[in-house]
Amino acid sequence: EKAGYKHFMLKEINEQPRAISDTVSGNYKLITDGKLDGIDLNKIRRIQIVACGTSYHAGLVGKFYIENFSNIPTEVDYASEYRYRNPVLTEDTLVVSITQSGETADTLAAMRLAKEKGAKVLTVCNVIGSTATREADSVIYTYAGPEISVASTKAFTTQLTVLFMLSLLLGRERGVLDSSEFDRRLKLLMEVPGKIESFLNVEREEEVVKKIALEFYRSKDALYLGRHVNYPIALEGALKLKEISYIHAEGYPAGEMKHGPIALIDENVPSVFVATEGKVLEKIVSNIEEVKARKGKVISVTNPGIKEVYELSDYVINVPEVDEFLSPIVNVVPLQLFAYYIADFLGYDVDQPRNLAKSVTVE
Numbered sequence: 001e002k003a004g005y006k007h008f009m010l011k012e013i014n015e016q017p018r019a020i021s022d023t024v025s026g027n028y029k030l031i032t033d034g035k036l037d038g039i040d041l042n043k044i045r046r047i048q049i050v051a052c053g054t055s056y057h058a059g060l061v062g063k064f065y066i067e068n069f070s071n072i073p074t075e076v077d078y079a080s081e082y083r084y085r086n087p088v089l090t091e092d093t094l095v096v097s098i099t100q101s102g103e104t105a106d107t108l109a110a111m112r113l114a115k116e117k118g119a120k121v122l123t124v125c126n127v128i129g130s131t132a133t134r135e136a137d138s139v140i141y142t143y144a145g146p147e148i149s150v151a152s153t154k155a156f157t158t159q160l161t162v163l164f165m166l167s168l169l170l171g172r173e174r175g176v177l178d179s180s181e182f183d184r185r186l187k188l189l190m191e192v193p194g195k196i197e198s199f200l201n202v203e204r205e206e207e208v209v210k211k212i213a214l215e216f217y218r219s220k221d222a223l224y225l226g227r228h229v230n231y232p233i234a235l236e237g238a239l240k241l242k243e244i245s246y247i248h249a250e251g252y253p254a255g256e257m258k259h260g261p262i263a264l265i266d267e268n269v270p271s272v273f274v275a276t277e278g279k280v281l282e283k284i285v286s287n288i289e290e291v292k293a294r295k296g297k298v299i300s301v302t303n304p305g306i307k308e309v310y311e312l313s314d315y316v317i318n319v320p321e322v323d324e325f326l327s328p329i330v331n332v333v334p335l336q337l338f339a340y341y342i343a344d345f346l347g348y349d350v351d352q353p354r355n356l357a358k359s360v361t362v363e
């Protein structure tokens with residue numbers, strides 16, 4: 001059932017091109033028709049995203065998508081915090097819950113609170129018939145297929161896919177994106193599965209990731225740094241490493257380094273930078289310089305041909321270049337693999353990490 005892979009996690013990482021294409025085709029009609037069942041799109045004035053863990057990180061990227069493409073003010077909350085903080089909810093608020101399982105207790109509680117207060121709830125979910133899909137006013141499915149590994153991979157990239165599509169739908173319906181821009185962005189999304197496929201199977205960058213993992217699997221700490229749409233990817237990379245390899249890792253927006261975390265840097269602490277093409281690339285390059293000046297080891301996820309990053313970094317993982325807004329979907333893949341190989345080198349049970357359950361049905 002692992003289809004020749006050593007662990008479900010590795011199988012699921014490799015299933016991402018298919019999972020993303022299935023999610024695009026499964027939702028294509030919904031998105032191009034421009035309607036969401038049970039929700040009046042013209043009434044929405046603000047959006048609140050609620051989720052836990054990896055799904056919360058997808059929500060952080062979703063905020064960039066929705067604000068950028070549809071101009072709707074968007075907040076993102078941990079469901080466990082939202083449910084107890086008396087959020088300001090009005091009838092023109094759309095609450096979007098993101099949950100792979102559809103059974104996470106805190107996420108369900110946040111959804112129930114939102115409904116009680118009169119808001120509409122849309123859920124982005126991977127499991128047909130789950131509690132979240134039954135309780136929400138509207139559902140958009142991710143078509144990742146069953147995710148067995150406790151560490152979430154293909155659920156995350158398909159959540160990003162749905163959030164990107166949802167933001168295009170909202171943008172077009174609200175007149176922020178014209179039809180040609182809508183089509184252009186949707187086409188760019190359709191190129192993503194092929195780019196990940198080429199990263200995994202043509203360029204064989206997996207071997208590069210594995211070699212770097214072999215250099216660093218004895219580390220005690222690691223920092224993950226990114227900016228803009230890739231700041232949540234830094235958080236996600238750090239979470240993946242923590243949960244399966246039990247190495248202490250922190251994800252930060254790279255611009256925050258000098259406000260505290262840079263004090264952690266020395267020659268024993270690797271920093272993983274997400275440094276691909278985009279409007280903040282130059283800023284990231286200066287952040288890499290700051291780490292190098294303190295003798296930190298730098299591993300960069302970057303695109304071929306970015307000379308400054310190449311020259312400053314100790315190790316480089318090349319991912320194919322894609323549109324900046326779609327880069328999180330590609331950039332997270334090497335971080336998933338990096339965590340996977342480190343955990344495997346350490347001999348841990350990758351699919352069943354200690355203290356964790358696949359679905360957190362208690363508070």
Ligand code: F6R
Pocket residue numbers: 052053054055056098099100101102103104107150151152153243358359360
């Ligand atoms: C991390 C992971 C968890 C889940 C979180 C939410 O790899 O899997 O952080 O993302 O427990 O689960 P769902 O999405 O099922 O609500």
